[in-house]
Amino acid sequence: MAIAGTTAAEIAGSVRDQVASGALAPRAMLPPVRALAAELGVNRNTVALAYRRLVEAGVAETRGRGGTVISAVPQLAREGVGVGGGSVDLASGNPDPELLPDILAAARSGHYRQPLYGMPAVDEELAAWASADFAEDIEQPFRTLVAHGAVDATERLLNAHLTRGDMVAVEDPCFLASIGTLRLNGYKSAPVQVDGAGMRPDALRAALEGGARAVVCTPRAHNPTGASLTEERAAELRTVLADHPQVLVIEDDHFSAVSARPYHRITPATTARWALVRSVSKFLGPDLRLALIAADAESATRLEARLSVGTTWVSRLLQHAAHELLVDPGVQELHEKARAAYAHRSSLLIQRLHTHGIEVPDRPDGLNIWVELDVDSRSVVQALAERGWAVRPGHLFVRDPSAHQGAIRITSSTITEPKAEAFASELAAVIADLRPVP
Numbered sequence: 485m486a487i488a489g490t491t492a493a494e495i496a497g498s499v500r501d502q503v504a505s506g507a508l509a510p511r512a513m514l515p516p517v518r519a520l521a522a523e524l525g526v527n528r529n530t531v532a533l534a535y536r537r538l539v540e541a542g543v544a545e546t547r548g549r550g551g552t553v554i555s556a557v558p559q560l561a562r563e564g565v566g567v568g569g570g571s572v573d574l575a576s577g578n579p580d581p582e583l584l585p586d587i588l589a590a591a592r593s594g595h596y597r598q599p600l601y602g603m604p605a606v607d608e609e610l611a612a613w614a615s616a617d618f619a620e621d622i623e624q625p626f627r628t629l630v631a632h633g634a635v636d637a638t639e640r641l642l643n644a645h646l647t648r649g650d651m652v653a654v655e656d657p658c659f660l661a662s663i664g665t666l667r668l669n670g671y672k673s674a675p676v677q678v679d680g681a682g683m684r685p686d687a688l689r690a691a692l693e694g695g696a697r698a699v700v701c702t703p704r705a706h707n708p709t710g711a712s713l714t715e716e717r718a719a720e721l722r723t724v725l726a727d728h729p730q731v732l733v734i735e736d737d738h739f740s741a742v743s744a745r746p747y748h749r750i751t752p753a754t755t756a757r758w759a760l761v762r763s764v765s766k767f768l769g770p771d772l773r774l775a776l777i778a779a780d781a782e783s784a785t786r787l788e789a790r791l792s793v794g795t796t797w798v799s800r801l802l803q804h805a806a807h808e809l810l811v812d813p814g815v816q817e818l819h820e821k822a823r824a825a826y827a828h829r830s831s832l833l834i835q836r837l838h839t840h841g842i843e844v845p846d847r848p849d850g851l852n853i854w855v856e857l858d859v860d861s862r863s864v865v866q867a868l869a870e871r872g873w874a875v876r877p878g879h880l881f882v883r884d885p886s887a888h889q890g891a892i893r894i895t896s897s898t899i900t901e902p903k904a905e906a907f908a909s910e911l912a913a914v915i916a917d918l919r920p921v922p
Contacts, residue, residue: 486861487499487502487514487515487520487524487820488524489524489534490524490525490526490530491526491530492530492533492534492537493531493534493537495520495524495526495531495534496534496535496541496543498535499514499534499538499544500538500541500543501564502530503543503554503602505627508554509554510555510556510557511553511556511805512553512606513551513552513553514544514551514552514553514554514636515561517531517532517535517660518539518553525667529599531750533632533713535552535921537797537818538552539649540649541648541788542555542563542648542670542758543555546580546890547552553566554607555562557861557909558664558667558668559671563652563825563843567767570672570872571869571872571873571874572872572873572874572907573870573874573895573897574875574894574902574907575850575875575876575893575894575895576874576895577707577873577876577893577895578770578851578895578897579765579766579767579769579770579897580822580825580826580890580897580898583704583742583767583810583818583822583825583826583879584767584768584769585769585812585814585815585818585844586767587768587769587771587772587805587809589805590670590805590806590808590809590812591780591801591805591808593808593826594804594808594905595802596800596804598830599785599800600834602679602835605629605630605788605791605797605798606628606629606630606798606803607630607794607800607803607804607807607839609785609807610630610631610776610803610804610806610807610810612627613807613810614628614630614762614776614778615628615778617762618760618762618776618778621747621749621760622749622778623753623837624780625780625781626760626778626779626780626781626784627778627779627780627781627784628777628778628784629777629787629788629791630762630773630774630775630776630777630791630798630803631761631775631777631791631798632773632774632798633765633773633774633775634661634738634761634763634765635661635662635665636773636775637667637759637761637763637777637787638662638665638734638736638784638829639665640699640787640790640791640805641734641759641761641777641779641787642665642669642671642698642700642732642781643669643758643790643810644735644783644786644787644789645697645698645732645783645786646671646697646698646732646791648669648670648671649670649671649672649675650671650672650697650698651671651672651674651691651694651695651696651697651698652666652671652672652673652674652696652697652698652699652700652770653673653674653676653679653691653692653696653699653700653829654666654673654674654675654676654683654699654700655675655683655700655701655702655889656675656676656677656678656687656882656883657678657708657709657720657854657878657881657882658881658882658883659669659706659707659708659736659881660677660701660707660880662736663881663883664701670829673883674694674695675687675691675814675882676688676691676694676699678706678711679711679846680711680845680846681711681712681713681714681716681717682701682702682703682711682712682713682714682717682721683701683713683717683721683750684901685717685721685723685724687910688700688721688724689724689823692724692725692727692731695783696731697730697732698730698732698734699725699730699732699733700734700736701721701733701734701736701750702735702736702737702738703735703736703737703742703748703749703750703920704717704737704740704743704745704747704748704749704849704850705738705739705745705822705843705850705851706850706851707738707850707851708852708854708878708881708893709846709848709853709854710830710846710848710849710850710852710854711846711848711849711854712743712745712848712849713748713750714748715746715748716749717748717826718749720895721750722750722751722752723752724785725750725751725752725755726752726754726755727790729752729754729755730756730757730870731755731757732757732758732759733750733751733755733757733758733759733785733845734758734759735749735750735751735758735759735760735761736761736763737759737760737761737920738762738763738764738765738766738769739761739849739851740762740767740768740852741766741767741769741819742762742819742822742823743823743828743849743850744823744824744826745849745850756780756782757783758779758780758783758905758920759777759778759779759783759787760777760778760779761775761776761777762775762777763775763776764776764806764809764810767819767822768806768809768810768815768907772802772806773789773798773802774798774802774803782870787890790826805900817904826849826850826896826897828848829896829897829898829900829904830848830853830896831847832848832895832896832899832901832904833894833899833904833907833908834847834853835904835906836904836905836907836908837855837902837911840908840909840911840912841912842855842857842908842915843909851897852893852895852896852897853893853894853895853896854878854891854892854893854894855891855892855893855894856878856890856891857890857891857915858915859890859918859919860889860890860913860918861877861878861879861889861890861891862877862879862889862891863918864877864892864911864914865877865892865913866916867914867917867918868910868911868914871910871914873911875892875893875894875895875905875909876890876892877891877893878890878891878892878893879891880897881893894907907916
């Protein structure tokens with residue numbers, strides 16, 4: 485079936501019909517604008533507008549001089565995959581299971597009551613705890629909501645305020661799930677370079693002046709680098725954002741309860757639309773799909789409409805379990821233990837790398853460390869895999885795969901002293917083998 489129509493709407497509709505029927509497969513090339521215009525007997529601007537509407541709807545994508553093609557489902561890198569066989573897992577980005585509490589026991593404790601349709605979407609006790617926790621860091625008015633994890637919260641907040649094609653400023657390198665969220669929803673990314681103190685103010689300013697309508701920032705334990713904002717850097721970022729009060733600001737404080745660094749807020753008082761998101765997966769367990777959100781009233785109202793008690797609310801059983809865990813003194817002690825353990829293990833690995841001539845200039849927080857090397861990371865990852873070690877190459881965490889070609893991310897959450905020494909020795913040997921002979 486040939487593409488038909490005499491208006492932009494008709495031409496775009498014809499293409500969409502063919503995609504739906506399978507006549508046009510993913511990655512199929514659409515005719516050049518000039519050629520299709522001549523075939524249909526319409527102005528080239530009519531076809532160009534039709535193609536633009538297809539791109540805006542996510543049906544097609546432009547490749548510059550490569551033309552316009554039908555979109556395919558993006559192939560996205562994910563956490564916790566790709567580690568198999570007998571490899572030592574320094575790649576998954578997972579917390580240490582020994583430092584996570586018993587979720588099932590928490591679900592059975594307390595006074596859980598089966599909710600019915602029409603009941604409040606947020607557990608009252610959890611909301612009260614979260615509001616008190618957020619109030620320690622937020623001076624302006626806010627409302628508290630619950631989403632199905634930080635990725636869900638971020639996606640819903642972006643969708644509540646933006647449209648396909650809008651630009652979002654994100655860290656470079658960036659959390660894998662953030663990259664996936666932007667690509668799947670048709671947003672453009674504006675990479676903001678990160679150093680040891682977090683997002684660079686000059687890079688954020690450039691992204692905002694380039695048209696970014698939202699910012700997603702990790703204030704501490706940034707994944708993959710482990711960077712945390714200093715008080716001075718946060719103040720600099722607030723100054724930059726104060727000049728753009730219309731921009732949505734989302735702070736993803738995913739490591740809050742077990743971070744070794746203080747939280748420093750980047751959202752200025754002048755920002756109209758903002759949210760602080762604190763998920764619990766890193767310290768209560770990845771299967772507890774829940775994130776607490778503090779947001780301005782308008783953002784909360786929009787988010788609430790997408791998490792209605794009628795259809796899409798977060799399980800009240802999960803909320804009950806989370807509250808029981810968060811107020812349990814034993815779990816709070818476990819968090820203190822986890823905070824010290826993760827900081828120690830990260831430092832241990834960095835020290836062992838240093839003894840083998842591999843430098844990590846900053847002291848990261850979180851579950852991972854980021855190492856810049858002077859050899860190709862893909863070759864390093866492959867060579868380490870052959871020696872029984874799994875790490876992740878840096879190019880997965882950036883929009884441009886040609887960037888950070890010498891970087892690797894190493895998960896340090898379960899490292900031991902013998903493993904740290906063995907790994908550092910193996911990595912040094914791999915690097916030496918890959919360096920060109922002088």
